[in-house]
Amino acid sequence: MAKRLLPLLNRVLVEKIAPPSKTTAGILLPEKTGKLNSGKVVAVGPGFRDREGKLVPVSVKEGDTVLLPEYGGTEVKLGEKEYHLYRDDDILGTLRD
Incomplete structure (x- = not known):
């Protein structure tokens, strides 16, 4: 049975997105140093008062x-x-296609 985490208050549960290792043309990309900086929102809290x-x-x-x-x-x-919990005000922005 899988557990589901429901964040409290203004917290957001995020699954980080791994950067692609190849382009669509098949060119290998070098590994980046540092942390991943984008993710997909999995669950959100109700907000705060x-x-x-x-x-x-x-x-x-x-x-x-x-x-x-x-x-x-x-x-x-x-x-x-692995997931990460952030406060809503810590998230820098939303990425659009």
């Missing part, structure tokens, strides 16, 4: 491809897969 008690929803949704900071986030391992 402001000082007046109003719910502030998370700005991304499941399935979005997001730009992540070089450092930060909390690594979470569920089964054999």
Whole structure:
């Protein structure tokens, strides 16, 4: 049975995307040093409440491809897969095709 993590408050669960090792033409790309900086949103929390008690929803949704900071986030391992938890305000942006 697979476990599913549902983030609390304004947290976002992200699966990092590995950069391609080849181009579509078959050219091998050199390995990059450093961390991956994009990922796919797997789950989002409901948001947080402001000082007046109003719910502030998370700005991304499941399935979005997001730009992540070089450092930060909390690594979470569920089964054999690795994920990262970020606060909504730590995510730098959404990547569009």
